[in-house]
Amino acid sequence: xxxxxxxxxxxxxxxxxxxxxxxxxxxxxxxxxxxxxxxxxxxxxxxxxxxxxxxxxxxxxxxxxxxxxxxxxxxxxxxxxxxxxxxxxxxxxxxxxxxxxxxxxxxxxxxxxxxxxxxxxxxxxxxxxxxxxxxxxxxxxxxxxxxxxxxxxxxxxxxxxxxxxxxxxxxxxxxxxxxxxxxxxxxxxxxxxxxxxxxxxxxx
Amino acid sequence: xxxxxxxxxxxxxxxxxxxxxxxxxxxxxxxxxxxxxxxxxxxxxxxxxxxxxxxxxxxxxxxxxxxxxxxxxxxxxxxxxxxxxxxxxxxxxxxxxxxxxxxxxxxxxxxxxxxxxxxxxxxxxxxxxxxxxxxxxxxxxxxxxxxxxxxxxxxxxxxxxxxxxxxxxxxxxxxxxxxxxxxxxxxxxxxxxxxxxxxxxxxx
Numbered sequence: 001x002x003x004x005x006x007x008x009x010x011x012x013x014x015x016x017x018x019x020x021x022x023x024x025x026x027x028x029x030x031x032x033x034x035x036x037x038x039x040x041x042x043x044x045x046x047x048x049x050x051x052x053x054x055x056x057x058x059x060x061x062x063x064x065x066x067x068x069x070x071x072x073x074x075x076x077x078x079x080x081x082x083x084x085x086x087x088x089x090x091x092x093x094x095x096x097x098x099x100x101x102x103x104x105x106x107x108x109x110x111x112x113x114x115x116x117x118x119x120x121x122x123x124x125x126x127x128x129x130x131x132x133x134x135x136x137x138x139x140x141x142x143x144x145x146x147x148x149x150x151x152x153x154x155x156x157x158x159x160x161x162x163x164x165x166x167x168x169x170x171x172x173x174x175x176x177x178x179x180x181x182x183x184x185x186x187x188x189x190x191x192x193x194x195x196x197x198x199x200x201x202x203x204x
Numbered sequence: 205x206x207x208x209x210x211x212x213x214x215x216x217x218x219x220x221x222x223x224x225x226x227x228x229x230x231x232x233x234x235x236x237x238x239x240x241x242x243x244x245x246x247x248x249x250x251x252x253x254x255x256x257x258x259x260x261x262x263x264x265x266x267x268x269x270x271x272x273x274x275x276x277x278x279x280x281x282x283x284x285x286x287x288x289x290x291x292x293x294x295x296x297x298x299x300x301x302x303x304x305x306x307x308x309x310x311x312x313x314x315x316x317x318x319x320x321x322x323x324x325x326x327x328x329x330x331x332x333x334x335x336x337x338x339x340x341x342x343x344x345x346x347x348x349x350x351x352x353x354x355x356x357x358x359x360x361x362x363x364x365x366x367x368x369x370x371x372x373x374x375x376x377x378x379x380x381x382x383x384x385x386x387x388x389x390x391x392x393x394x395x396x397x398x399x400x401x402x403x404x405x406x407x408x
Contacts (some may be wrong), residue, residue, distance in 0.1 A: 012399075020401045028238060032387040037245030038238035041272065042406065044248070045241075048271030049405040067252030068245065071279060074288060078278050085275065131405075163406070180400070182393040183236040188386035195216075196384070197224045201253040201335075202246065202367070 023161045024180040029138065029171040032185035039133050039165045040068040043088070046163070047075050050086040051130035054123065056116055057092040058136045058168075060109055064094075066204050086130070091116075113140035117151070127160040138168025141175065152178045227365045228384040233342065233375040236389035243337050243369045244272040247292070250367070251279050254290040255334035258327065260320055261296040262340045262372075264313055268298075270408050290334070295320075317344035321355070331364040342372030345379065356382045 014022070026042070028035035046053050055072070069090050076088040091098050093112050099119065117140070123129060140146045152174050155164060166175065176182050198204070218226070230246070232239035250257050259276070273294050280292040295302050297316050303323065321344070327333060344350045356378050359368060370379060380386055402408070 020403050022400060024395060024406060033385060034232060034238060034242035034387045038242035040248060041241030041245040044244060044275040045271035045408065046405045048274045051405060067249035070252045071248040074282050075275060075278060084278060179393060180395045181237060183238045184390040184392050186388040186390050188388050189383060191228060191384045196226060199224050201250045201255060202228060
């Protein structure tokens with residue numbers, strides 16, 4: 001979408017430049033396809049700007065690997081070798097997180113989710129990244145594993161200039177309220193409705 | 205989204221494998237953010253599968269450059285040098301297309317759009333790519349520059365195994381009808397509503 005004009009100008013004491021560069025909380029929710037893919041597309045833009053990007057996938061299976069992970073590892077390699085774009089870290093919950101030295105907690109996804117969020121909070125406080133992509137993060141919040149008030153407080157109070165993208169169905173109302181941008185991906189038609197299973201290159 | 209089970213199995217004489225690998229027409233429409241970014245995220249998956257990917261951006265300005273273009277050029281370079289992923293071509297309408305030898309038709313975007321579609325048709329007939337990303341393609345169709353019946357006939361009759369993704373607001377009903385997958389990106393909240401202009405890394 002080309003650069004547009006805002007529909008109204010708020011009385012917030014900020015200059016247009018300050019307002020333009022305000023860091024954002026973005027949420028992609030809804031039952032339709034494209035929540036994660038749009039977040040990864042956004043991460044491509046961040047990479048191109050030289051941003052320090054960190055992806056945290058709140059998925060249960062370590063076996064599940066998206067094509068995007070391979071692509072971003074390649075782009076991170078280009079950054080390391082040639083200095084183009086920015087660095088990208090990719091962390092996946094699976095059974096335990098990559099930074100964790102403990103053995104996989106195969107049977108305690110709740111504990112893994114809590115640990116993941118604690119690490120993200122630590123990094124936000126330390127301003128470690130320019131863009132945090134919390135993929136499928138709505139689920140551990142909705143299941144009560146991660147405290148939604150803590151999430152909202154952390155997002156609202158985050159220091160510096162850090163963007164956050166959250167994906168997943170049924171985003172909690174408090175998170176929607178804290179977001180600057182919310183897009184709902186609505187399913188109009190999906191091949192699975194016509195009996196077609198997911199396929200390589202499309203679903204992963 | 206993980207591999208799911210289809211809701212019903214159609215009586216179409218295809219095996220599950222044949223049905224799974226059926227090439228798709230996908231449409232990302234609606235007023236919300238994420239139509240193009242999700243399409244580019246999908247193209248990342250295709251790249252990772254080694255697909256031959258071609259992007260056709262139906263934008264009016266050649267100056268408009270998305271971060272994704274730089275990222276995909278880098279990924280295409282990795283394919284050329286190291287054989288990882290697939291090849292990616294990126295064509296932008298602007299004033300004239302990159303394959304065209306004629307001078308930019310600065311003032312005739314309709315003619316440019318028609319030329320772009322003719323080239324895409326030619327490539328589809330020749331089965332040149334695995335994934336065609338027709339970005340912002342709904343507009344020249346809706347403006348009557350490109351004949352929607354011709355588009356639908358070409359999509360329905362395309363040979364071999366070619367996926368097509370179309371993005372843009374207000375997709376024509378005939379195109380929606382021809383699509384296997386339609387996602388509507390609905391704007392729930394956007395920073396521009398709060399007086400914030402688009403920013404680097406987020407909007408481009």
